[in-house]
Amino acid sequence: MKISCEIIRDLLPLYHDGVCSIESRALVEEHLTECESCSSELIAMDSVLPIKNEESQWDDAKSVIQLSRKWKKGMLTSLLKGILSATIVFVLLIVILYLFMDIKIIANT
Numbered sequence: 001m002k003i004s005c006e007i008i009r010d011l012l013p014l015y016h017d018g019v020c021s022i023e024s025r026a027l028v029e030e031h032l033t034e035c036e037s038c039s040s041e042l043i044a045m046d047s048v049l050p051i052k053n054e055e056s057q058w059d060d061a062k063s064v065i066q067l068s069r070k071w072k073k074g075m076l077t078s079l080l081k082g083i084l085s086a087t088i089v090f091v092l093l094i095v096i097l098y099l100f101m102d103i104k105i106i107a108n109t
């Protein structure tokens, strides 16, 4: 029984993912031994699909990294702002206390 390339190409994605029936698998394999264009189609699937997946996964990873970087940056700046404002308040307090004590010392002497 001769199967047309179109039928095989319909089955190729299923064959490639290993989800077709044993019978279809046998038909595809039989066809692939005789048909160069269909076997190159399968090879193309083999080489194209994983790269696409990796790229999209890489994109996902990149966006996650960027997001976490942004988040960390936001955390860091808010932390720095907090530290800075706390330091300013602390310094102001010391200056005020110092001035106050100075005035006291001057008043005492």
Ligand SMILES: [Zn+2]
Binding pocket: 004, 005, 008, 031, 035, 036, 037, 038, 039
């Ligand atoms: Zn073919």
